[in-house]
Amino acid sequence: MKITIENLTKQFDNHLAVNNFSAQIESGQLVSLLGPSGCGKSTMLNMLSGILTPSQGKIWFDEDDVTDVAAEKRGVGLVFQNYALYPHMTVLENICFPLEIQRVPKAERIARAKEMAQLVHVEDLLDRLPKQMSGGQQQRVAIARALVKKPRLLLLDEPLSNLDARLRIEMREEIRRIQQSIGITTIFVTHDQEEAMSISDAIILMKQGVLQQMDKPQELYDQPKNCFVADFLGNPTINKLNAVYEGGRLLVEGMPCDIETSSVPASAPLYLSCRVESVLINQKPSSIKGTIIDTYVIGKENIANIQVGNSRVRAYIDSDSALRPTEEVTLSFKNKGVFLFDANSGERYI
């Protein structure tokens, strides 16, 4: 089912949670709503599910305007962060419950619940109570319960936040598998960029209720529309150098830089943002100089911390590199992964 969101706005007392949000989600896709805490992504989700009514704007499911349709009539399945499984019901009863409400005959609802249990791999746990299961198992049951009534849209609200790191990776792959196997349009709310990058067809990045960019995960990383998007995505975070365009050339931390620039306003404060993997050390002649502060190892990666003017830059180095603290180095940049933003508006120039 295709979802169209048109100028959606949600105003709480004196706080604008979602501001003029428009997006289109293609049928059968898994789309992540990504953003820092309080950016309005849960509010978005609650408006899609029908729990909250928007202050303005419209939501379309295919050709139906569902803005004023009650939650139970929208045909959405909802999975909560803490699963919200009914503690007094067994797994089977939990999965059957939505069908029980729809007055599906008992034999049929048990058959359908068992089918769902098989899909999410909890068919051996049907007689357990929620408290007798691990977090991952509870999450699977919650997904089965959301899917059993054959919803048109599956909404997942931070479904992996309560799991430990290893289980989180396992479950996100499971969610992708389940979503693919029934081809349901899915919206996945998360604040974890890695989660969003790894399983989504598209990511919607939000900040303070405003849509920043909607794109494929790799596009979002390679072609950020503004400074916030570039800052938010990527681990380690992107390097940010103060820059200014003066006398027909770009000065980075006061040092001339040979990056091609055009249509950049003169004298305005800028940021030259470059991905950690796009920084080259001592490879090309350049007038940008820095001092090594320290070097460290994370997993298989060796990283150098470099002081450039008033900013710090991180760069990957070879594991056998002879670079030592206090050493002077020359910095240059690859063509890819280097962006120039307006420091005030965040607008991107290159």
Next chain:
Amino acid sequence: MKRWSKISFKRIEPFLYLAPFLIGIIIFTLYPIFNVFFMSFKENYKYLTGEFSGYGFDNFVQILSDPYFIQSLKNTFSYVLIVIPISTCLAIVFAVLLNQNIKLKALFQTAYFLPMVTSVTAVGMAWKFMFNYNSGLINFFLNLLGFEGINWLQIASNNFAALAIFGICNILPFIIILLLSGLQNIDPLYYTAAKVDGANTLTCFFRITLPLLAPTICMVLIVNTISTFKVFNELFPLFNGPGIAYNLFTVVYYIYYQFRGLTPPKYGLAAAAAIILFIIIFCFTMIQLYVQKKYSLEENKS
């Protein structure tokens, strides 16, 4: 020598802190309990002189053949069987309503809990006015609805109904408070989940609220069964005694009556009645605990 006394003081110290309370309990609770137990078996016991003719079941035989005692048993059982189910059901309804996000919620909560901080006697006096045949509020409303007024207090056969109504309303705030605390422990997310699935209010109540509230309801039942078996205070403001025609004896009132209402007082009979009441309450509590345990065990098994 010095070292030894230090160690022994350390050992005694905790008991010193416990002592004041312990002594109080021994004098005012434990000693009377044992005393009552022995007293109930002493035949022809004279309290002032402490004389008695021997141990035996004479007191029990006497009260069990006393029509007033049989009546008190009947009244007490009827009272418990009527007040407990009705008050618990009403309290569940009120607690669920008070737990909703309604306007003036605080005002309603205060209004409902007010009787709890007022003495039974004061509340009872108010009820006495409300029950008044000619000018009482209850009859006023009955008349409004087209029913004939009932002479609650002056006609013996109506006394029990008046007592039960008063008892139910009197116990309600306490149950509501306990149930509200139970309700507030239920995660509101369960209702959101059920609502998205299309559950209506009644389904939510019977499939989510009631099962999750069951442990609290069990606790309420046990505590209140014990307290309603001891119905006594309620009789004074309404009737100044056991009903208008000695028709409303309760077991505790019967005990009180044997102590204070007769000359010379019959302490032995009072003690025997107290022991019988103790056995009844004990049995009921055991049954409830057993049922509760079995219920929760079954829940764990499945």
